[in-house]
Amino acid sequence: MITDFRLPDLGEGLPEAEIVQWHVAQGDQVTLNQTIAEVETAKAIVELPSPFAGTVAALRHDAGDVVAVGEVLISFDVAGAEAPAPEEDDVPAPAETREPNLVGYGAEPRAAGRPKRRVRGASAGGSADDAVREAAPHDAIVAAPPEREMRERPRSTPPVRKLAKDLGVELALVEASGASGIITREDVEAYAGRTATAPTVPVGIDRPSDRSATEREERIPIRGVRKHTADAMVRSAFTAPHASTFLTLDVTASVRLVEGLRADRRYADHRVGILAVAAKAVCVALRRTPDLNATWDEAAGEIVRRRYVNLGIAAATDRGLVVPSVKDADRMSLLELAGAIGELAATARAGRATPADLSGGTFSITNFGVFGVDAGTPILVPGEAGILGLGAVRRQPWEFEGGIALRDVLTLSLSFDHRLVDGAEAARFLTDVGDILREPGRAMVLA
Numbered sequence: 381m382i383t384d385f386r387l388p389d390l391g392e393g394l395p396e397a398e399i400v401q402w403h404v405a406q407g408d409q410v411t412l413n414q415t416i417a418e419v420e421t422a423k424a425i426v427e428l429p430s431p432f433a434g435t436v437a438a439l440r441h442d443a444g445d446v447v448a449v450g451e452v453l454i455s456f457d458v459a460g461a462e463a464p465a466p467e468e469d470d471v472p473a474p475a476e477t478r479e480p481n482l483v484g485y486g487a488e489p490r491a492a493g494r495p496k497r498r499v500r501g502a503s504a505g506g507s508a509d510d511a512v513r514e515a516a517p518h519d520a521i522v523a524a525p526p527e528r529e530m531r532e533r534p535r536s537t538p539p540v541r542k543l544a545k546d547l548g549v550e551l552a553l554v555e556a557s558g559a560s561g562i563i564t565r566e567d568v569e570a571y572a573g574r575t576a577t578a579p580t581v582p583v584g585i586d587r588p589s590d591r592s593a594t595e596r597e598e599r600i601p602i603r604g605v606r607k608h609t610a611d612a613m614v615r616s617a618f619t620a621p622h623a624s625t626f627l628t629l630d631v632t633a634s635v636r637l638v639e640g641l642r643a644d645r646r647y648a649d650h651r652v653g654i655l656a657v658a659a660k661a662v663c664v665a666l667r668r669t670p671d672l673n674a675t676w677d678e679a680a681g682e683i684v685r686r687r688y689v690n691l692g693i694a695a696a697t698d699r700g701l702v703v704p705s706v707k708d709a710d711r712m713s714l715l716e717l718a719g720a721i722g723e724l725a726a727t728a729r730a731g732r733a734t735p736a737d738l739s740g741g742t743f744s745i746t747n748f749g750v751f752g753v754d755a756g757t758p759i760l761v762p763g764e765a766g767i768l769g770l771g772a773v774r775r776q777p778w779e780f781e782g783g784i785a786l787r788d789v790l791t792l793s794l795s796f797d798h799r800l801v802d803g804a805e806a807a808r809f810l811t812d813v814g815d816i817l818r819e820p821g822r823a824m825v826l827a
Contacts, residue, residue, distance in 0.1 A: 381459050382437050384452045387419070390426055390735055397421045398446045400541065401551075404454075408436045416454065419447075420699075424738055425731040434458035536563040537730060542698050547572040616762045620676070620797040624757045625806050628791040629814045630778055635788040637820050647715060654790070655693075655747050656718035657820055658770055658813065663689050663710040663717075664823055665812035666743060671800045672766040672809055673742050683800060692744030692761055693721055695728040703761055704733045705741035714823070749773060755791045765800045768813070769793035790817065 387397060397419040404416045413429040416436075420426075437455040441447050536544070536551055540563055544551050547568060554571045556563045616622075634657045641647045666673045666689055674685045691709035695702055704727070706712070706720045727733050743765070746758045749772035758769045771791035778787035792814060796806045816822045 381457070383432060383434075383456050383458050384440075385431055385454050385456065386450050387447050387453045388428075389449050390419075390421060396446050396448050397426075399441055399443050399453075400425060401443055401536075402439060404430075404436050404439075406436050406438055410434065410436060410456070420731075421735070424702075424733050424735055426735070428453075430456075432456045432458045540565055540568060544568045612762050613759050616760045619762070620760055621799060622757075622760065622795055623798045623803065623806070624793060624795045625803070625810055626755055626791060626793050627810045627814050628789060629818055630780070630787045631773060631790045631817045632788040634817045634820050635773060650715045650718045651722055652714065652718040654749075654773060655745070655770065656714060656721055658768070658792075658817065659691055659693075659706075659709065659717050659721060659745060660714050660823055661813045661816035661820075662691065662743065662745060662768060663712075664816060665809050666710070668812055669801070669805050669809040671805060672796060674765050674800050675742075675763050676765075676797065676799050686742045688742070690740050690742045692741035692764070692767075693724060694744060694746035694758075695725045697729045697731065699731060702728050702733060702738060703741060703744055704728050704737040705739075705744075707740065743767070745770065749790070755793050757793060758795050760795055760797060765797045766806075766809070767795050769795070792817075 390397065398421075400418040400420045402417050404410055404414075410416060410430045410433065412431075412433045415427045416430045417428045418425055419428060435457040437457045439454055440452045447453060536556075541551065543549075543565055544554070544563075549568050549572050551563055551568075554563050554567050557567050631654070634654060638652055638654060638657065641650070641652045670685050671683070673689060674683050677684050688708055689710035690705040690707050692703040692705040695704065704724045706717065706724060709717060709720070712720065724733070724737060727737065741761060741764060744758075744761050744767040746767060747770045748756055748758075749770045752772050754771040754774070756769050756771075758767045760767050769792070771793065773788050773790050775786055776789050777784050778789055780787055792810055794806055794810050801809075
């Protein structure tokens with residue numbers, strides 16, 4: 381019996397996802413919950429488990445295709461396999477139309493016509509047929525892939541896949557040297573070095589006349605995180621009236637606290653930094669300024685004050701800027717916050733942040749000081765009333781106890797939604813955060 385599996389709603393409310401990589405091929409035997417593919421939404425890369433045990437009858441899309449939620453992704457031959465038994469209160473649908481019940485999934489099939497989908501690699505000069513194709517009907521017979529495609533798809537990490545794409549290397553041709561058959565950066569670079577045939581041009585010599593139009597320009601499809609970020613920033617900039625305020629202060633005491641914790645063997649694994657100290661200060665300061673932890677509900681005509689803090693931490697990744705959030709950050713100690721921030725940032729940079737990680741934030745912090753920048757005007761994450769920017773910590777002359785001394789100085793940049801927060805409230809919040817960073821012992825009194 382041929383059974384279709386449709387791309388489910390991955391719990392984010394997003395309309396589509398891009399197929400990053402198939403882990404199965406036509407004719408493969410699969411087990412229940414075996415990973416069959418990796419798909420990339422506007423927020424995260426998600427592994428899709430198989431809802432059936434059986435044989436892969438057809439892959440309805442190729443790697444690189446953008447697939448709408450509810451569209452048939454893959455077909456299985458489940459002849460002889462037992463489908464999960466329905467709950468007692470459920471009325472089972474006919475076997476031909478029954479959809480799998482996956483935890484967190486379960487998009488309803490779309491009754492309307494199937495949308496067109498884009499194909500990775502279509503250039504500006506390509507034909508319309510190359511750039512856009514109609515998806516095959518549900519009952520269409522998909523031609524068997526070439527022999528190379530019949531093999532198991534290669535395993536690699538998102539940064540390695542991006543490197544391969546940038547170098548024009550097809551991962552299926554690369555021999556893996558990593559543990560459990562993982563393709564590493566070194567594997568990709570070595571393969572690219574062996575297959576490079578393009579003539580080299582001496583450094584400093586620019587010969588534009590020798591380049592084709594495609595070599596002089598690069599066209600990158602707007603999709604994934606970049607598309608989501610652009611949409612969110614435009615929506616934020618033209619919905620919430622932004623205002624910003626700044627505070628430059630002496631954070632020498634916080635820097636010494638961080639250095640002391642790092643030098644103590646008992647806390648060496650926690651990797652406490654100035655970001656974690658600022659995060660703790662934000663959680664404390666939000667108690668006095670709850671409107672900075674609120675949201676503007678236009679539809680209901682209400683201001684919603686949150687009595688919890690889900691602290692967003694902006695992270696620059698190979699896929700673009702993402703803002704995962706530490707849930708209930710206000711209930712954590714400094715060491716717990718440092719650990720949660722480090723773990724979340726590492727997961728985001730690896731492309732493994734879950735939809736739950738990337739949603740539900742109430743206030744955010746962006747640390748552009750790691751790039752050597754002193755100050756900026758960050759744009760609000762949609763639905764949040766404030767975002768705090770941390771500048772670079774610089775050792776410089778500063779007034780101290782009636783004289784001039786070398787001190788560690790930092791600039792804080794606060795952007796806020798002026799519908800929810802007045803200038804006086806924003807200034808009080810920034811002063812509260814600054815007071816804790818000047819004297820981090822205050823957090824022990826106020827926490």
